[in-house]
Amino acid sequence: MPAEVIERKLTAYSAHVVLTRLQRIGLFAGLALLAGVAVLRPMLVLQVIVALVTLCYGAAIAFRVALVYAAGRGEHRVLISDEDARAVADAELPVYTVLVPAYREPSVIGALMAHLSALEYPRDKLEVILLLEPDDTETIEAARAALTGEHLRILVVPESMPKTKPKACNVGLAEATGEFVTIYDAEDIPDPLQLRRAVVALRRLGPEYVCLQAELGYFNTDQNRITRWFALEYATWFRSLLPGLVALGMPVPLGGTSNHFRTRELRELGAWDPYNVTEDADLGIRLARSGFRVGVLESVTLEEANSDFINWIKQRSRWYKGYLMTWLVHLRSPRATFKQLGWRGLLCLNLFVGGTPLAALLNAVLWATTLLWFLAQPAVMEQIFIPPFYYIGVFCLVFGNATVIYLNVLSVRSMDRPDLLGTALLSPLYWAMMSLASAKAAWQLVFKPSYWEKTTHGLHLPTTAPAASDDI
Amino acid sequence: MAEISPTRLEAPARVAGAPPAVTVVVPTRNEADNVGPLADRVRAAFGDQPVEIVFVDDSDDATPSAIEAIAERHPGEVRLIHRVSQERAGGLGGAVVAGISAARAPWVVVMDGDLQHPPETAPLLLAAGRAETAQAVVASRYRESGRVDGLGGWFRRTVSRGSGRLAKLFFPLRLRGVTDPMSGFFAVRRDAVRPAELRPDGYKILLEMLVRNRIERVAEVPYTFRSRTAGESKASLPEGLRYFRHLAGLRLSMMRRPQSAYGRMAGFALAGAAGTAVNSVALWALGELAGLPYLLAAFLAVQVAIVWNFAVIDHLVMPPGVHARRHRFGRFLLLNNSLTPLHLGLLFALVRWGGLHYLGANVVAIIVVFALRYIVTSSWVYGTPAGGGLPATELMRLVRRTGQVRVILTLLLTALAFPALLAVSWNGLWTRSGAVPLIIPLAAATALVLGRLRPDRGEPDVHDRQVDGLLSVGCLVSASALLLLAPAPDRLTWLLPASLFYLAGAAILLLGTRTAARLRWALLLPLVSIADLGLAANDAPAVLGAVACLIVSALVIFGARWGAFARAAVASLAVVAVAANVPFVAGMFSSGRYAGLPALTDVSLALVVAAIVVFWSRSRPVRALAAGRPFLPRARFVLATLTVVAVLLGLRTLPELTWQPAELPATSGASSQGSPRGDR
Amino acid sequence: MTSDTLVARRRPTLTEHRAVLLACGIVYLAVALWFWHNQVIPSDSTSRLANAYYTLFSRDPHLAAVGFVWNPLPSLILLPFLPLKVLLPALTQQSLLAPLVSAAFMTATVGVVHDLLRRMTLTRTPRLILTAAFALNPMTVLYAGNGMSEACFLLFLLLATRALYQWLTVRKVESLVPAGLAIALAYGARYEALAPVVALPVVVALVTWRLGGTGSRAALARVDAVIAGLPGVLAVVLWAVASKIIVNQWFATFSSEYGNSAQVSSGSTGISSVTGDDLGGRLAYWSQQWLGLAPLLLVLLVLAAILAWRARNPGILAPVTILGSVLAFDALAFLTGMSFGWLRFQITLIPLGVLLAGHVLATWRPLGTARVAVTLTLALLAIPSTLYTLTQPELAREESEYVTAAGSARRSDLARVDARVAADLDAMNLPDGAVLADAAVAYGVILASDHPHGFVTTPDRDFPGAVTDPRGHNIRYLLLSADAPTDAVRTGRYGPDAASVPVTGVRTWSDAYGNLQWTLIAA
Structure with a gap:
C-alpha cells in the first residue's frame, strides 16, 4: 500500500489544518x-x-x-511470562518489522546495533528498517558504518513536507513486509522478549486487539531531579492511568514508541497522521473510533529521559500541542x-x-x-x-x-x-x-501548528572531558 | 621585537628593468667620498634582490658628480635627485620626503649618507617588516642589543636619548612601541606614507611620518650606530630648541580636528566641560545677580553655552564637513535647542523632587544630556555618523556583543524601575538606615555575575526564546503586581522582592534563561544582606555581611574545596583590616565633607569585596568553551520593552519619594572626625 | 508468615452480616426515638445540629458559620439532611436529626466490628457473641441514640483499625490508604484523633522497618509512614489554616473563649469537687471509670499480647494502636487537668475489649470450648459493670442527665423552656434581625423558632458590631441567659459579674423549678 494511498484515507482526521472551517466559524x-x-x-x-x-x-x-x-x-495489563514467550518455536513466529526513525542523532546510532542484537527473535523473521531524512548526511554515514546484518535496511525517506517522524513511519510502513510492526527510537533499549510477548499476546487476545502498548521506562532515572520526575510520571502513566483506561473501556492514547500493531489493520486505518506532532495519541483515538481495542503489555522499553530543563520544556510543549491538536481534530464532528x-x-x-x-x-x-x-x-x-x-x-x-x-x-x-x-x-x-x-x-x-520541536538526545552521555572544577 | 637571524632572503632573481623590490633613499649633503662605498655595500647587502638607490643631494660640493658616475656604472639602479639651494625646503626631512615620493618599490629604506647606518641591516629591516606585516620598521640604537658607540661624547648621547624620550612623552600612545623615534635609519611601506600631509622640518622625519600619517604597526630592529667616518655632525643647541618647538606644534595640530572617534569624543567632552563652566557662570549671573527665575535663567544660560560650544567645536574638534559655517551654526543652534526641554525638564525634576540646588542640578542635567548632544551634533550637523567612531548603532552593537554590558544594563534598568530603592539607599547613606548593608552584597553579586557569564563545558547549548519570553513576562507581571499592591512607596519588604523579580525578568530577556539560571547563586548574596538588615545598628554586621559574601562567592567560584575556604579566610582578614582603619583614613581627610559620612565604611567594604571577587573570577582557570561564542539573544526589541516597563514602574513610585538633603546630619559635626562609629 | 494461611474464612453468606445490621439498626432507632420523645437529647448534640443549621437557615448563611470551636464533621454530615425539615419540622426544632444520624453511624460501627471479627477467622458463635458484647453494651446503645459525635468518631476509628489489621495481616500496601483516610476523617469528628494521627505512621514505619522488604528498609518505612500519615497530617494542617484565616486562631478548641480548655478552666471547681483536684484523686476517679467500663481489660490485653507473640501475628497492633492511642490521649488530658473527665471519653474501651477477646480466640491454639467460654465471659462482663457505672451519678455525670429520672426531668424541662421562648418570640412576629442572642447558649431557642432570621447570632459576620451597638444595627431586644458561664451578649452589655444582670425585663422565662432561665430586655 503506497504511502499516498495511506495519505488519502486520512484527510478527514488529519491535523494539517488546526480548525476546520466549521470549527473556525463556531469559534469566532x-x-x-x-x-x-x-x-x-x-x-x-x-x-x-x-x-x-x-x-x-x-x-x-x-x-x-x-x-x-x-x-x-484487578489486573488490566497483559502479562506474558518468559516461559510462554520462549515456548513458541522459531518456525511458528511471524515476520516482524521494526521501524526505527532517527534524525540528527549520529552519536546514538552506534548504540542501536547493540540494543537490536539483544532482541531474542530469529534473524530471518526480523526486518529492521532504519528511517533517515535525506538531508541528515552525518547520521546516514554513521548508520552505514555501524549497521551490519542482512535483516537491517536503511531507508532514506524521500524529501517532502511535512518533514516529521510520522511521515517517515508511514513511508516505512509502506515497505514493511512483516505481519506485525512496531516502532523504536534509536536510543531505546527494549526488553529482549518484547517481540515474542507481543506475538503471543496478540494471538491470545484475538483480532479485536489491534495494538499493544508496552511500558516505557528510563535508564538514566537518577541523573537529576527532572529525570526522577519523568520516571515517576511515566510509571504512574503506564501502571495506573493506561490500565485504568483499559479497565473503564476507554480509548488509550498510545506512547511514542514500543507500540505493536497488526500491519494489515494499521494500513487500513491510514496509519499515522503526518501533520500531528503527537501522532501516537491521535492513532490511539482513531483505533478506538474504528472499534479496535488496545492492550497494555507488561514489558519495559528503556529510553533516555530528558535531563535538561529547556530541552524538557521543548519536548513537553510538543506533546501538549499534539494533544490539543488531537482533541480539536476529533471534535470536528462531535x-x-x-x-x-x-x-x-x-x-x-x-x-x-x-x-x-x-x-x-x-x-x-x-x-x-x-x-x-x-x-x-x-x-x-x-x-x-x-x-x-x-x-x-x-x-x-x-x-x-x-x-x-x-x-x-x-x-x-x-x-x-x-x-x-x-x-x-x-x-x-x-x-x-x-x-x-x-x-x-x-x-x-x-x-506554528505543525512545527516539530526537536529534542536533543544524548544529554545523558558524559561530556568528552570531565569538567575541570565542578561548579555548584 | 623578534630576533631576525641574518639569513639571506630568497627574493625574485634580479632582472634588469624589473620593478625594484626595495628603494633605498639616501639624503646627502657634501658627502662625496661616502657615496661610492655606500652604493657598493648596499648592492652587496641586498645580493641578487633588485634594489634601487635614490640619492637626494642638497650638497654644494662634488657629491652630485660622484653620484652620476656611479649611476652610469649601474644604469637603472642608482638615481640622483639634486636639489638646488632654494628648493631645499624642510632640510634633511624634506629631502627624504622627495626621495620617497620618487621611489618605485613597495618598500623604502631611508638611511644617512655618512655610513653611520650599516647597509647590511637594511635587509633585516625588510624581513622584520614582512614577518610582522608592519607598515614601518625602525632601526633602533636603544634596543637591548643596540649600541651607540657611534655618538661621540657623553653629552651627545644624553641629548639624543633625551630627545627620544621627550617625543614619547608628547605622544605616549602613538609611540608606545618605538624606543628610538629620532632614528634616521628606517624602512617604511610606500603606500603607508602620504607625503602631502607631512611638514618636514629638520632631521626628525620619522617622528613626523609616524604621527601625521598615523602609522599603526611599527616594528623595530636593533643595530649598532657606527662612528662617523667622514663629514661633521649637525647636532647643536639651537637645533634642539627648534626641535622642541616642532614637537609642541606637532602635538597641538594633531589635537585639532581629531580623526578617531575617541579623539573626537574627547574633544567634544573637553569643549562640553568648558561649555558647562560657561553655562554655570551665566546661570549664576542671571539667577543670582539679575534675580531671574531659575528656569528662565537656565534657558538663557543654555543659549550662551550653545554659542560658546559652537565656536570651540567648529574650530577645534569637528571636521568642517560639507556645509558652510553659517549654515552649520544654524543647524547646531536648532538641534541643540531641541534638547533644551529635556534639559530643563530634568533640571526641574531634580530641583523639585531631588531637593538639589538649581546650580548643582543644572550641572547634572548637562552631563546627562551630553551623550545625546554629541550624537545629534556629530551625525546631523557635521554629516559624519557620530564621528564615524561611536554611532548609536555602534553603541547598540557593543550592547549586543558583550554579556558584561548587558548585566550592567539590567542593573541600570532595575534602578530606573525602582527609584524608591535609590531613594532609600540615598537617604540611607546619610542616616545609615537599614538599606545600607544592601550595598555590599549587591556589589559582590555584580562582581560575581560579571565573572561567570561564560557557559561551562558540561552544559548543552540548547536555548528557547519562547521560554525566555514566558518566564520574563511572569517575572515582570509579578514585579509590577507587587509594586502596585505595595501599601507605601518605599516599603522595603515589598520593594525588594519586586525589584528582584524585575531583575530576574530583565536578566532572562537579555541573557537567556540558561545564563540567567547560571547566575542564580548571585541572588543568594542579597538574601545574605536581608539577614543583616536586622542588625544594622552598628558596624559589626557590615563586616559580617562582607565576610559572608566572600565565603559564598568563593564557594561559587572555586567549588566546595579547601582552596575556596583558604581564599575566603585570607580575603576576610583583608576586609576586617579595611573596616578597622577606614575611620582613621577618613579622619585624615577630616576637611572633606564626606569624611564623616556614616555609610563610608559600608561603601568602602563594598568596593573591597567587589574587587576581591573580580580578582578571583579573573584568576579562576578558564574552562574551554563548549561552543564558539556564548549565546547572546537579540536585544533590540527587548531593550525597548524593558525600558518602557522600567519607566512606567518608576513613574508609579517617583512622585511620592522624599530625598534626604545632601548635607550631613546635624549631629555628626566635629565629633564624627574621631570615630564615626560613635555617633550612630 | 505467608498471607494465605491468614486469609479470612470463605466469606459467609451475606445474610448474617445484613441480619446483624438490621437488628442493631432497629434497636438503635428505638433508642433514638426514645431520646427524642422524652426530649432528653444532650445539649452538645443540639449545639452540633445548630451549627449545621446556621450555615443554611441563619440570617447570614455561609459555610464558615459551622464554627471553628468544635471539629466540623458532625455538623457537616447533617447538612444534606437539613432541608428535610420542611417535611418533618421536628427534625430540627426538636433536634431529632442528631439521634437518627448517630444511630445510623453506630449501626455501621457494629457492622465494621462484625466484619473485623470475621477477618480474625472466628467461627460463627463467638463472632456473634462478641459482636453482641459490643452492640448491646449500654454505653454503645446510649451513644447510638443521644446524637453525640461519639458514634461518628467510633466508626472512623474502627474503619482505620480494620484497614490497619488488613495491612498487618495481608501486607498489601493499598490497604494503608483507607487507614490513613479514616484517621483523617476521625480528626474531622473529634480532636482526640490527634493521637492516632501520630501513632499510625509511627507504628506502620516500625512494622515495615522490622519486617523489611526488597531494597533499603529505611526508605520503605519512610514511604509507608507517609502513605499512612499524609491524610491525617493534611486534615490537621488544613483545619488549622482554615481557622487561622477565618477566626485568626490556629486551634480554636484550645484558644477560643468558647473552647474546651476555657470551659474546663471555668468549670474546674465543679470538676475537682467530683474528681479531686490532685493527681492522686484524678487517678483514682479515672481508674474507677476504667474498671467500671471494662473490668478485666488488662487481663485480656496481657493474654492477647502473649498469644500474638507466640503466633507471630502482628494483627493485635491494629486495635491497640488506634483505640489505645485515643485512650492514652484522653487519660493524659484528664490526668493533667485539661479535660472534664466525662465517662464518654473512655468509650473506646468497649470495642478494644471486644477486639482483644476476638484476637485471643483467633490466636489461642488449641482452642478448647473451655477457653472460648472463659474469653467470652471476660468480654461479656463489661455489660453489667457498665450498667452499674451508669447508675453512679458522680462517675457518669453526663449520662445521669438522661439515665436518672431527676436528670431526664430537668433536661426535658429545659428543652420545653427553649420551645416556649421560641414560640413567644415568634408570636411577637418581629422583623429580621430583631433579637440579639449568643448562639453558644441560645442554640435551643434558635432551632425551635419558626423564624430563625429573626435572630442575630454569633456566626453572623456583623455580630461583633451588633453587640457593641445594638440600636445601631436596629436590634430591638436582647435575649440574655441567666446562668450560662459565657454569654457574649450579656457580658457585652453588663460585663462579667453576674450580679449586675437585671432579673426583670420585657419578659422572663423560668423553668419548672422556678429558677430564672431567660430574660428578654429592650435594646
Whole structure:
C-alpha cells in the first residue's frame, strides 16, 4: 500500500489544518457572543467562566481518581511470562518489522546495533528498517558504518513536507513486509522478549486487539531531579492511568514508541497522521473510533529521559500541542465521535486528551489568582467566585492537589523505588514546569501548528572531558 | 621585537628593468667620498634582490658628480635627485620626503649618507617588516642589543636619548612601541606614507611620518650606530630648541580636528566641560545677580553655552564637513535647542523632587544630556555618523556583543524601575538606615555575575526564546503586581522582592534563561544582606555581611574545596583590616565633607569585596568553551520593552519619594572626625 | 508468615452480616426515638445540629458559620439532611436529626466490628457473641441514640483499625490508604484523633522497618509512614489554616473563649469537687471509670499480647494502636487537668475489649470450648459493670442527665423552656434581625423558632458590631441567659459579674423549678 494511498484515507482526521472551517466559524461566533455579553454583564461572564473552569477541574480530578481506583481493582495489563514467550518455536513466529526513525542523532546510532542484537527473535523473521531524512548526511554515514546484518535496511525517506517522524513511519510502513510492526527510537533499549510477548499476546487476545502498548521506562532515572520526575510520571502513566483506561473501556492514547500493531489493520486505518506532532495519541483515538481495542503489555522499553530543563520544556510543549491538536481534530464532528466512541470515549477525549494540557495551562492562572487573593484580598474576586463554585474551587485546589500528590507517593511505593519519595512530594514544582510548557504549546498551536520541536538526545552521555572544577 | 637571524632572503632573481623590490633613499649633503662605498655595500647587502638607490643631494660640493658616475656604472639602479639651494625646503626631512615620493618599490629604506647606518641591516629591516606585516620598521640604537658607540661624547648621547624620550612623552600612545623615534635609519611601506600631509622640518622625519600619517604597526630592529667616518655632525643647541618647538606644534595640530572617534569624543567632552563652566557662570549671573527665575535663567544660560560650544567645536574638534559655517551654526543652534526641554525638564525634576540646588542640578542635567548632544551634533550637523567612531548603532552593537554590558544594563534598568530603592539607599547613606548593608552584597553579586557569564563545558547549548519570553513576562507581571499592591512607596519588604523579580525578568530577556539560571547563586548574596538588615545598628554586621559574601562567592567560584575556604579566610582578614582603619583614613581627610559620612565604611567594604571577587573570577582557570561564542539573544526589541516597563514602574513610585538633603546630619559635626562609629 | 494461611474464612453468606445490621439498626432507632420523645437529647448534640443549621437557615448563611470551636464533621454530615425539615419540622426544632444520624453511624460501627471479627477467622458463635458484647453494651446503645459525635468518631476509628489489621495481616500496601483516610476523617469528628494521627505512621514505619522488604528498609518505612500519615497530617494542617484565616486562631478548641480548655478552666471547681483536684484523686476517679467500663481489660490485653507473640501475628497492633492511642490521649488530658473527665471519653474501651477477646480466640491454639467460654465471659462482663457505672451519678455525670429520672426531668424541662421562648418570640412576629442572642447558649431557642432570621447570632459576620451597638444595627431586644458561664451578649452589655444582670425585663422565662432561665430586655 503506497504511502499516498495511506495519505488519502486520512484527510478527514488529519491535523494539517488546526480548525476546520466549521470549527473556525463556531469559534469566532462564540467569541463574538461572549464579547457582546461581556460588555453588558462582565461579572456574569466571569462568574460563568469560573464556574465552568472549576467544574472541569473537579471532573478531571475525579476522573483521575477513578482511573487509579479502576486500575487497582484487578489486573488490566497483559502479562506474558518468559516461559510462554520462549515456548513458541522459531518456525511458528511471524515476520516482524521494526521501524526505527532517527534524525540528527549520529552519536546514538552506534548504540542501536547493540540494543537490536539483544532482541531474542530469529534473524530471518526480523526486518529492521532504519528511517533517515535525506538531508541528515552525518547520521546516514554513521548508520552505514555501524549497521551490519542482512535483516537491517536503511531507508532514506524521500524529501517532502511535512518533514516529521510520522511521515517517515508511514513511508516505512509502506515497505514493511512483516505481519506485525512496531516502532523504536534509536536510543531505546527494549526488553529482549518484547517481540515474542507481543506475538503471543496478540494471538491470545484475538483480532479485536489491534495494538499493544508496552511500558516505557528510563535508564538514566537518577541523573537529576527532572529525570526522577519523568520516571515517576511515566510509571504512574503506564501502571495506573493506561490500565485504568483499559479497565473503564476507554480509548488509550498510545506512547511514542514500543507500540505493536497488526500491519494489515494499521494500513487500513491510514496509519499515522503526518501533520500531528503527537501522532501516537491521535492513532490511539482513531483505533478506538474504528472499534479496535488496545492492550497494555507488561514489558519495559528503556529510553533516555530528558535531563535538561529547556530541552524538557521543548519536548513537553510538543506533546501538549499534539494533544490539543488531537482533541480539536476529533471534535470536528462531535456527533460522529459520540456515535463511535460513546460517552466513555468522549469523557476520555475531553478530560484526558484535551484536559491534560488545558489543566496545566489553567493551573498557572489559578495559582496566580490564589496568590493575588492572599496578597491583596481584592473585593472583586469575592464577586467572581460565587459560593458554590468557590467551595468546589477550594476543594479542587486543596484536596485535588493533595490527592494527586498522594497518588504519586502510592505509585512510588508500587514502583518499588522508595528513594523517589522526595520527588513525589515535590510534584507541584513539576506541575509549574508543565504549565510553562503548556503556555508554550498554546502559543505554538496558534502560530506554528505543525512545527516539530526537536529534542536533543544524548544529554545523558558524559561530556568528552570531565569538567575541570565542578561548579555548584 | 623578534630576533631576525641574518639569513639571506630568497627574493625574485634580479632582472634588469624589473620593478625594484626595495628603494633605498639616501639624503646627502657634501658627502662625496661616502657615496661610492655606500652604493657598493648596499648592492652587496641586498645580493641578487633588485634594489634601487635614490640619492637626494642638497650638497654644494662634488657629491652630485660622484653620484652620476656611479649611476652610469649601474644604469637603472642608482638615481640622483639634486636639489638646488632654494628648493631645499624642510632640510634633511624634506629631502627624504622627495626621495620617497620618487621611489618605485613597495618598500623604502631611508638611511644617512655618512655610513653611520650599516647597509647590511637594511635587509633585516625588510624581513622584520614582512614577518610582522608592519607598515614601518625602525632601526633602533636603544634596543637591548643596540649600541651607540657611534655618538661621540657623553653629552651627545644624553641629548639624543633625551630627545627620544621627550617625543614619547608628547605622544605616549602613538609611540608606545618605538624606543628610538629620532632614528634616521628606517624602512617604511610606500603606500603607508602620504607625503602631502607631512611638514618636514629638520632631521626628525620619522617622528613626523609616524604621527601625521598615523602609522599603526611599527616594528623595530636593533643595530649598532657606527662612528662617523667622514663629514661633521649637525647636532647643536639651537637645533634642539627648534626641535622642541616642532614637537609642541606637532602635538597641538594633531589635537585639532581629531580623526578617531575617541579623539573626537574627547574633544567634544573637553569643549562640553568648558561649555558647562560657561553655562554655570551665566546661570549664576542671571539667577543670582539679575534675580531671574531659575528656569528662565537656565534657558538663557543654555543659549550662551550653545554659542560658546559652537565656536570651540567648529574650530577645534569637528571636521568642517560639507556645509558652510553659517549654515552649520544654524543647524547646531536648532538641534541643540531641541534638547533644551529635556534639559530643563530634568533640571526641574531634580530641583523639585531631588531637593538639589538649581546650580548643582543644572550641572547634572548637562552631563546627562551630553551623550545625546554629541550624537545629534556629530551625525546631523557635521554629516559624519557620530564621528564615524561611536554611532548609536555602534553603541547598540557593543550592547549586543558583550554579556558584561548587558548585566550592567539590567542593573541600570532595575534602578530606573525602582527609584524608591535609590531613594532609600540615598537617604540611607546619610542616616545609615537599614538599606545600607544592601550595598555590599549587591556589589559582590555584580562582581560575581560579571565573572561567570561564560557557559561551562558540561552544559548543552540548547536555548528557547519562547521560554525566555514566558518566564520574563511572569517575572515582570509579578514585579509590577507587587509594586502596585505595595501599601507605601518605599516599603522595603515589598520593594525588594519586586525589584528582584524585575531583575530576574530583565536578566532572562537579555541573557537567556540558561545564563540567567547560571547566575542564580548571585541572588543568594542579597538574601545574605536581608539577614543583616536586622542588625544594622552598628558596624559589626557590615563586616559580617562582607565576610559572608566572600565565603559564598568563593564557594561559587572555586567549588566546595579547601582552596575556596583558604581564599575566603585570607580575603576576610583583608576586609576586617579595611573596616578597622577606614575611620582613621577618613579622619585624615577630616576637611572633606564626606569624611564623616556614616555609610563610608559600608561603601568602602563594598568596593573591597567587589574587587576581591573580580580578582578571583579573573584568576579562576578558564574552562574551554563548549561552543564558539556564548549565546547572546537579540536585544533590540527587548531593550525597548524593558525600558518602557522600567519607566512606567518608576513613574508609579517617583512622585511620592522624599530625598534626604545632601548635607550631613546635624549631629555628626566635629565629633564624627574621631570615630564615626560613635555617633550612630 | 505467608498471607494465605491468614486469609479470612470463605466469606459467609451475606445474610448474617445484613441480619446483624438490621437488628442493631432497629434497636438503635428505638433508642433514638426514645431520646427524642422524652426530649432528653444532650445539649452538645443540639449545639452540633445548630451549627449545621446556621450555615443554611441563619440570617447570614455561609459555610464558615459551622464554627471553628468544635471539629466540623458532625455538623457537616447533617447538612444534606437539613432541608428535610420542611417535611418533618421536628427534625430540627426538636433536634431529632442528631439521634437518627448517630444511630445510623453506630449501626455501621457494629457492622465494621462484625466484619473485623470475621477477618480474625472466628467461627460463627463467638463472632456473634462478641459482636453482641459490643452492640448491646449500654454505653454503645446510649451513644447510638443521644446524637453525640461519639458514634461518628467510633466508626472512623474502627474503619482505620480494620484497614490497619488488613495491612498487618495481608501486607498489601493499598490497604494503608483507607487507614490513613479514616484517621483523617476521625480528626474531622473529634480532636482526640490527634493521637492516632501520630501513632499510625509511627507504628506502620516500625512494622515495615522490622519486617523489611526488597531494597533499603529505611526508605520503605519512610514511604509507608507517609502513605499512612499524609491524610491525617493534611486534615490537621488544613483545619488549622482554615481557622487561622477565618477566626485568626490556629486551634480554636484550645484558644477560643468558647473552647474546651476555657470551659474546663471555668468549670474546674465543679470538676475537682467530683474528681479531686490532685493527681492522686484524678487517678483514682479515672481508674474507677476504667474498671467500671471494662473490668478485666488488662487481663485480656496481657493474654492477647502473649498469644500474638507466640503466633507471630502482628494483627493485635491494629486495635491497640488506634483505640489505645485515643485512650492514652484522653487519660493524659484528664490526668493533667485539661479535660472534664466525662465517662464518654473512655468509650473506646468497649470495642478494644471486644477486639482483644476476638484476637485471643483467633490466636489461642488449641482452642478448647473451655477457653472460648472463659474469653467470652471476660468480654461479656463489661455489660453489667457498665450498667452499674451508669447508675453512679458522680462517675457518669453526663449520662445521669438522661439515665436518672431527676436528670431526664430537668433536661426535658429545659428543652420545653427553649420551645416556649421560641414560640413567644415568634408570636411577637418581629422583623429580621430583631433579637440579639449568643448562639453558644441560645442554640435551643434558635432551632425551635419558626423564624430563625429573626435572630442575630454569633456566626453572623456583623455580630461583633451588633453587640457593641445594638440600636445601631436596629436590634430591638436582647435575649440574655441567666446562668450560662459565657454569654457574649450579656457580658457585652453588663460585663462579667453576674450580679449586675437585671432579673426583670420585657419578659422572663423560668423553668419548672422556678429558677430564672431567660430574660428578654429592650435594646
